[in-house]
Every structure is written in C-alpha cells, then in structure tokens.
Ligand SMILES: [Fe+2]
Ligand SMILES: [Fe+2]
C-alpha cells in the first residue's frame with residue numbers, strides 16, 4: 001500500500017496518477033494528505049541538516065514593512081499600458097490557449113482570497129501583505145482579460161462569474177501551511193510567466209508577462225522569507241513544505257471546472273517548465289529543505305508532457321531557446337472558456353470584466369494620445 005502511495009505521489013503527473021493529483025485539494029484530501037505526509041517524511045529524514053544558506057539568513061520579525069517599501073517603488077497601473085500596441089496575431093495557437101490558462105489563474109483571485117485572509121487574520125504581517133498582494137494581482141487579472149479582448153476571445157461574463165462563485169476549500173487550516181502553498185504557487189507563476197514571455201513574439205505581451213513575472217517573483221520572495229524563518233524556528237516544518245510541493249498546490253484544482261480541465265491547465269503550464277526552470281526550482285528546494293531532491297523531482301516531471309519536439313529531450317530537461325513548434329496543445333476540452341452552465345434562475349449576470357475592459361481601454365487611450373487612432377479602430381471592430 002505504502003509503495004503505491006509513494007509512487008503515486010512521486011509520479012504525480014503521470015497517466016492515472018494525474019487524476020488523483022487533480023483531486024488532491026478536494027474533500028478527498030482527508031485521504032490523500034496523510035499519504036503525501038508519509039511520502040514527505042520518507043523523502044526528508046528528520047536529521048537532514050538545514051541548508052547552510054538558510055541558516056546564514058536573518059529575517060525581520062515583520063517582513064511586511066520591507067515588502068511595502070520595495071513594492072511602493074514598483075507600483076504601476078495596468079491601464080497605463082497601451083493595449084493598442086498589442087499584436088495578438090503574432091501568437092501561436094498554443095500561446096493563444098495559454099492566455100486563457102493564465103487568465104483563469106488570475107481570475108481565481110477573488111475566490112481564493114477569503115480563505116487566505118481568514119487564515120492570516122490573526123497574523124498582522126500576513127494580513128497586511130494580503131492587502132497589497134490583492135491589489136497587485138488585480139493588474140494581472142485585468143491585463144490578461146484586456147489582452148484576450150484584443151485577441152477577439154473575450155470570455156462570456158458567466159464564465160468569469162462561475163470562477164468567482166467557486167466555494168473555495170482552503171488549502172489548510174494552519175496559516176503557515178497556507179503561506180507555504182502561496183509561496184509555491186507564486187514560484188510557479190514566476191517561472192511559467194517568465195518562460196512564456198521568452199516564447200511570445202508580440203513585444204507588448206512579452207513585456208507585460210515579464211512585468212507580471214517580476215511581481216510573482218516578489219510575492220514568492222516574501223512568502224519564501226516567511227517560510228524560511230519558520231523553518232529556522234522549527235525544522236520539521238520542512239515536511240509540510242515538501243508536502244505542498246508534491247501536491248503542486250494551486251487554485252487550478254478548484255476553479256477549472258472539472259478534472260479534465262485541471263489536467264489541461266497543469267499540462268499547459270508544464271510546457272513552460274524547461275531545464276532552467278527545473279534548475280531554479282530544485283535550487284529553491286535545496287534552500288528550503290536542505291536537499292535539492294533532484295531525483296525525486298526528475299521522476300515527478302518525467303513524462304508529464306510529451307518530449308520537446310525540437311530537441312527530443314524531456315521538457316524539464318530541454319535547453320532550447322525556442323521550443324514552441326506552432327502546434328496547439330492537445331486539450332481534452334479545447335473550448336472550455338466558452339462553456340457556461342445554465343443559470344438556475346436565468347437572471348442577468350453582472351460580471352463587469354467587459355465593462356472594466358472598455359472603461360480601462362478608454363482611460364488608457366486618454367493617457368496615451370499616440371495610441372488613439374489604432375485603439376479607436378479596433379474598439380469599433
Ligand atoms: Fe498573478
Ligand atoms: Fe502573485
């Protein structure tokens with residue numbers, strides 16, 4: 001039994017294991033969490049020394065103040081971006097699909113947020129960070145939907161509402177475990193956005209993705225410090241962190257609208273997880289846990305998605321500078337973002353993505369007179 005569980009967790013991405021994996025944040029986690037905990041304990045013996053780099057760090061009692069100082073210097077507003085410069089016609093079919101996947105991740109903000117704030121409400125440092133984080137994430141949400149609009153693939157209002165309505169099951173009861181989950185997803189967000197940016201030929205989108213990636217990196221670093229400080233106080237917390245990594249905790253599991261969509265989105269993200277990302281990832285694991293667990297994570301990612309069509313290596317071992325071959329991602333439900341469930345009472349949906357997009361476009365046009373003719377032309381199209 002234990003071997004089955006262990007190999008499932010270690011091969012989380014593969015074949016039938018993908019389905020267990022997609023459900024590991026549902027109510028089924030009562031069953032799966034102890035399995036992940038057992039695997040984490042086996043992979044990380046209690047006497048594993050702490051990483052010397054982690055031991056050498058000293059962290060403030062309140063990391064929010066430092067974050068706030070840094071963040072206010074970097075503040076920006078997405079409506080100041082000139083979306084008339086966007087050239088979605090330069091995107092490959094896969095990149096167009098990926099835009100919907102990243103938009104979904106950022107659309108989940110409102111659904112996941114109450115669980116975060118609830119967990120953090122008695123910890124002023126984390127609660128205060130939550131406020132700034134939420135505002136910063138709003139740029140991503142709006143930016144992606146504004147870009148989808150330029151692509152001519154604006155979501156039906158009901159689709160956005162269905163994401164917002166998800167009764168999101170909190171990642172954990174322990175606020176520090178929630179912090180570890182958020183750390184993990186900010187790390188993945190950073191890596192995937194950065195790599196996605198490197199593949200797109202539209203300079204506007206590449207620039208926007210780079211900007212968002214830097215935000216995610218900053219979020220990651222904040223949570224990483226919170227988690228590392230906790231590990232210094234209690235090295236056994238490393239097993240919780242490892243569990244979170246093995247589960248690949250993310251909002252996608254709950255907001256994608258079914259297991260097949262979850263897997264489609266996770267595979268979409270995995271496409272942008274190449275050798276540099278793998279190396280960065282295991283370096284973070286080494287810092288936090290004292291062991292990079294390279295073999296474990298190599299097994300984990302091996303076979304997750306088809307090999308690179310350019311170099312034939314496993315995706316996570318691919319060093320190609322450019323690896324998008326122009327083919328769409330084979331998705332189980334390709335048109336998922338158009339699908340909406342019938343509303344019970346048929347009441348009109350007030351989900352203002354569309355209105356916001358229009359108003360922000362107008363505001364952006366006002367801020368950038370040079371953009372007027374092109375923006376006006378497409379706005380009436
Ligand atoms: Fe984000
Ligand atoms: Fe973030």
Ligand SMILES: [Zn+2]
Nearest residue numbers: 308311318320
């Ligand atoms: Zn390659």
